Amino acid sequence: MPMPEPATVYFGSVQHGAKAAFASFAAKVDEVFRRLDLSTIDKKDKVAIKMHLGFRDGYQTVPVFFVRRIVKAIKERGAFPFVTDNPTSVYNAVARGYTQETCGCPIIPITGVKDGYVERVDAGLHGVESMDLAGVLRDADVLVDLTHVKGHNSCGFGGAIKNIAIGGYAANTRWKKYHTVYSHVPYWDPDKCTPEHAKRLVDSCPYNCIKYDEGRHSLTIVFDVCNQCMKCIRADEGVGCLDIRQEHFSAFQELMAVGAKIVLDTFDEDKRFFVSFLTEITALCDCWGFGQPCVVNDIGVLSSRDIVAIEQASLDLIAKEGLIEKNIPPFLRTNLDPHMDLHPFQRLHGPMKDPHIAVRYAEKLGLGTTEYELVEILRPEETLKMKPPEGISETEPSFF
Numbered sequence: 001m002p003m004p005e006p007a008t009v010y011f012g013s014v015q016h017g018a019k020a021a022f023a024s025f026a027a028k029v030d031e032v033f034r035r036l037d038l039s040t041i042d043k044k045d046k047v048a049i050k051m052h053l054g055f056r057d058g059y060q061t062v063p064v065f066f067v068r069r070i071v072k073a074i075k076e077r078g079a080f081p082f083v084t085d086n087p088t089s090v091y092n093a094v095a096r097g098y099t100q101e102t103c104g105c106p107i108i109p110i111t112g113v114k115d116g117y118v119e120r121v122d123a124g125l126h127g128v129e130s131m132d133l134a135g136v137l138r139d140a141d142v143l144v145d146l147t148h149v150k151g152h153n154s155c156g157f158g159g160a161i162k163n164i165a166i167g168g169y170a171a172n173t174r175w176k177k178y179h180t181v182y183s184h185v186p187y188w189d190p191d192k193c194t195p196e197h198a199k200r201l202v203d204s205c206p207y208n209c210i211k212y213d214e215g216r217h218s219l220t221i222v223f224d225v226c227n228q229c230m231k232c233i234r235a236d237e238g239v240g241c242l243d244i245r246q247e248h249f250s251a252f253q254e255l256m257a258v259g260a261k262i263v264l265d266t267f268d269e270d271k272r273f274f275v276s277f278l279t280e281i282t283a284l285c286d287c288w289g290f291g292q293p294c295v296v297n298d299i300g301v302l303s304s305r306d307i308v309a310i311e312q313a314s315l316d317l318i319a320k321e322g323l324i325e326k327n328i329p330p331f332l333r334t335n336l337d338p339h340m341d342l343h344p345f346q347r348l349h350g351p352m353k354d355p356h357i358a359v360r361y362a363e364k365l366g367l368g369t370t371e372y373e374l375v376e377i378l379r380p381e382e383t384l385k386m387k388p389p390e391g392i393s394e395t396e397p398s399f400f
């Protein structure tokens with residue numbers, strides 16, 4: 001079988017080699033977006049810039065400074081860009097600096113003002129029959145999947161796939177389909193478990209993931225915050241009523257790949273653009289609603305026409321950079337054992353929350369390839385050799 005062609009992923013590092021705007025991160029953001037060949041954006045195309053605009057005090061998202069530049073580049077094609085996200089994040093986006101004036105284009109709730117502008121689509125995976133796809137995404141001609149990359153406690157990693165796979169659906173899909181898909185494989189046998197033993201299991205979990213309702217004799221595990229320490233399984237020895245295994249965690253990521261495919265299938269292949277910011281990389285995702293220490297140094301910005309390639313490149317760059325151990329929040333029971341071959345996000349969220357699962361499943365579904373060529377633009381080594389302009393501190397007219 002012939003090997004697939006590697007996809008191109010453009011990369012601009014946060015590091016710069018000259019004291020000059022031409023070598024700066026802003027210039028690199030402009031360039032990586034331009035390199036995607038914007039000629040396939042036609043005049044009057046409606047361009048959905050899907051972002052996560054954060055939530056409450058969660059401000060570590062793609063800065064509006066860069067959103068505005070991407071909007072400008074799209075407008076130069078004669079197209080009509082708009083930023084979109086879930087209705088709640090749109091409604092209070094002003095608190096985090098996103099407005100029509102600052103972004104340079106409207107901000108539109110992705111599922112309408114009451115989260116009901118959706119199209120019911122078939123999912124057919126792990127007991128999830130259908131999902132409610134955001135109507136605004138379906139209506140758009142072009143997708144710019146503009147992502148802030150960070151860790152995620154449910155699936156290890158929030159990147160370009162998650163931005164559309166979860167962010168492209170109504171709240172009932174996000175919370176009642178994705179966040180319950182773990183239970184497609186039964187994990188507790190009520191007939192083997194007494195109320196006393198169930199209470200022992202509850203007490204064994206350092207994360208308070210296990211809930212027991214004695215009146216209904218019902219035990220549930222909140223897999224979103226389980227880091228697979230397996231203390232509950234040890235507490236279950238000799239009884240054997242509990243089961244925690246890879247399938248429980250893979251289900252969420254596989255459903256994300258399916259959700260992303262459904263979104264991408266509504267766009268022509270040449271109308272899909274992916275831009276990912278590897279900056280302010282936090283342990284938890286943007287929707288927790290608070291600021292967090294950055295657990296990986298700022299790396300840069302990536303762009304590609306291939307969602308699988310940009311995700312693989314993001315994971316590889318983060319793995320190469322490693323964790324800033326002193327910044328890891330103490331409530332996370334991180335696995336820093338150097339003898340275990342784990343991605344930094346697995347160290348934070350547990351070995352079974354391997355962020356590669358969604359990427360490989362997306363590749364299997366035909367969304368792209370994990371084989372990629374990383375093309376770094378404006379490398380610091382190159383710009384170091386370029387002469388910066390004179391009088392660079394304030395060359396524009398001032399108030400004085």
Ligand code: SF4
Binds near residue numbers: 208209226229231232
């Ligand atoms: S494996 Fe998960 S549910 Fe069990 S004790 Fe550890 S964190 Fe809690």
